[in-house]
Amino acid sequence: MSNRVPSTKDGTASAGGLAVALEGALRSHGGLWFGWSGKTVDRAPDPPEIVQSGNITFAVMDLPKRDFDLYYGGFANRALWPICHYRLDLMQIDRNHTEGYFRVNRAFAQALAPLLRPDDVIWIHDYHFIPLAAELRALGFRNRMGFFLHIPWPPSDIASALPAYCDLLQGLASYDVVGFHTPQDADNFRGCLIREKIGQPIEGGSYKVGDHRFQIGVFPVGIDHAAFSETARAAQQNPLVRRMRSSMGDRALIIGVDRLDYSKGIRERIEAFSCFIRSNPGFRNRVTYLQVTPKSRSEVPEYKRMQHEIAEHAGWTNGNLGEVDWTPIRYVNRSVGHRALAGLYRMARVGLVTPLRDGMNLVAKEYVAAQDGNDPGVLILSRFAGAAYELEEAILVNPYDTEGTAAAIARALNMSLQERRDRWSAMMARLQANGVDDWCRNFLNALASDLVAGAPAAGPVEPGRRKSSSRARTAPMPG
Numbered sequence: 001m002s003n004r005v006p007s008t009k010d011g012t013a014s015a016g017g018l019a020v021a022l023e024g025a026l027r028s029h030g031g032l033w034f035g036w037s038g039k040t041v042d043r044a045p046d047p048p049e050i051v052q053s054g055n056i057t058f059a060v061m062d063l064p065k066r067d068f069d070l071y072y073g074g075f076a077n078r079a080l081w082p083i084c085h086y087r088l089d090l091m092q093i094d095r096n097h098t099e100g101y102f103r104v105n106r107a108f109a110q111a112l113a114p115l116l117r118p119d120d121v122i123w124i125h126d127y128h129f130i131p132l133a134a135e136l137r138a139l140g141f142r143n144r145m146g147f148f149l150h151i152p153w154p155p156s157d158i159a160s161a162l163p164a165y166c167d168l169l170q171g172l173a174s175y176d177v178v179g180f181h182t183p184q185d186a187d188n189f190r191g192c193l194i195r196e197k198i199g200q201p202i203e204g205g206s207y208k209v210g211d212h213r214f215q216i217g218v219f220p221v222g223i224d225h226a227a228f229s230e231t232a233r234a235a236q237q238n239p240l241v242r243r244m245r246s247s248m249g250d251r252a253l254i255i256g257v258d259r260l261d262y263s264k265g266i267r268e269r270i271e272a273f274s275c276f277i278r279s280n281p282g283f284r285n286r287v288t289y290l291q292v293t294p295k296s297r298s299e300v301p302e303y304k305r306m307q308h309e310i311a312e313h314a315g316w317t318n319g320n321l322g323e324v325d326w327t328p329i330r331y332v333n334r335s336v337g338h339r340a341l342a343g344l345y346r347m348a349r350v351g352l353v354t355p356l357r358d359g360m361n362l363v364a365k366e367y368v369a370a371q372d373g374n375d376p377g378v379l380i381l382s383r384f385a386g387a388a389y390e391l392e393e394a395i396l397v398n399p400y401d402t403e404g405t406a407a408a409i410a411r412a413l414n415m416s417l418q419e420r421r422d423r424w425s426a427m428m429a430r431l432q433a434n435g436v437d438d439w440c441r442n443f444l445n446a447l448a449s450d451l452v453a454g455a456p457a458a459g460p461v462e463p464g465r466r467k468s469s470s471r472a473r474t475a476p477m478p479g
């Protein structure tokens with residue numbers, strides 16, 4: 001279950017690594033992928049639209065416009081997102097948003113209920129659906145339910161600013177497994193439970209709330225590194241990549257790729273690049289910084305404001321630093337195809353990934369996977385990205401420290417080939433040891449592990465089982 005579901009038109013997942021991995025996991029078990037259709041309506045929504053593709057059933061439902069605004073544009077993205085990214089200054093507390101979020105979760109649970117079987121293992125993704133397990137349990141479901149949070153979970157002093165904080169914690173405690181990207185996020189969550197006196201820790205890192213036992217786990221998401229490396233190698237012939245190369249002359253490329261989001265630290269990054277040029281005049285007209293940033297969540301006022309601010313800042317910096325034959329920053333507000341993106345990463349001497357806070361950050365991993373091992377570029381990575389736990393051979397920076405990040409850019413551009421190779425090999429080995437398939441498998445194994453131990457829950461889905469049976473019937477109520 002995820003807020004967005006890959007295109008159901010032809011039943012194929014979108015190109016994103018996560019979607020591909022989840023689709024792979026579903027294909028091997030057979031399963032149902034449920035979520036929002038991406039459409040809002042002005043009336044009560046129809047029952048979920050269902051599309052069968054091989055042994056995967058895609059089911060999506062529309063949302064009333066007002067509900068969507070409250071749940072997604074309101075609570076999810078103006079309370080949960082800023083607070084989970086430690087931005088109390090940007091949170092908005094609004095009772096209508098909170099009430100809408102819980103109501104929409106209840107509606108999703110009610111729409112999902114007739115599609116569920118007693119032996120279904122349910123994996124719910126991300127901050128849009130924290131209360132979903134509790135809603136399903138209230139409807140009587142006893143299935144195994146796991147939750148994975150793709151964004152950070154903050155320390156209790158910050159998390160406790162969340163509206164309906166204890167309901168959210170209780171909601172998370174209703175799952176069988178709650179997964180995070182990093183040990184820090186998991187520790188923060190445990191800290192919240194302890195402080196609010198919700199449940200008690202028991203053996204093996206599990207928790208007990210009443211009669212319910214659940215596990216808190218760390219599952220750092222990986223990428224399909226082999227496919228990404230291959231795409232990057234092949235992308236050298238991509239027309240956009242070739243045009244980019246010829247437009248660069250013999251300048252070195254520094255690349256930043258992010259959705260336009262305040263958590264990504266794009267403004268601070270532009271400032272650090274500008275500081276780097278001012279303090280290293282020898283690099284004037286010898287580097288180009290490409291920032292590829294598709295707009296996102298433009299309906300949320302903070303995002304709209306930020307779009308103007310960053311565009312203005314990039315323009316202002318170019319005006320100040322540039323020359324008639326040199327535009328220091330190329331700032332592009334659009335999405336780039338997967339292949340071209342891989343080719344641009346490979347061309348870039350420096351990957352500048354400096355979020356102020358990030359659950360993981362897949363761009364950092366993609367940049368590493370895209371490099372030519374004989375002559376790799378250098379990753380500069382924020383210590384506040386979850387990826388920093390695994391990619392510690394990157395140049396780690398504090399993105400709030402403009403001069404420090406500027407010095408890291410200079411260091412990256414001056415780094416010897418041997419040091420670049422050593423750092424890259426260590427990071428690549430880490431990517432290979434934890435690919436996206438491992439992430440899926442590890443989570444699903446954890447979710448099934450109590451079953452193996454004989455806990456009183458339904459067994460895992462038998463391969464191919466869902467394919468052969470009709471979805472039109474109503475599942476018997478479990479429990």
Ligand code: ADQ
Pocket residue numbers: 016017018150151221257258259292293294334335336337338341358359360361362363364366
């Ligand atoms: P995001 O905040 O979306 O994900 P990230 O992990 O960096 O952040 O993933 C972005 C994806 O979008 C990457 O695969 C990247 O290639 C792609 N992308 C970004 N800009 C693009 C562009 N201009 N053109 C084309 N593709 C682009 C959330 C959390 C992260 C967590 C992921 C996965 O915020 O912390 O890593 O989920 O759990």
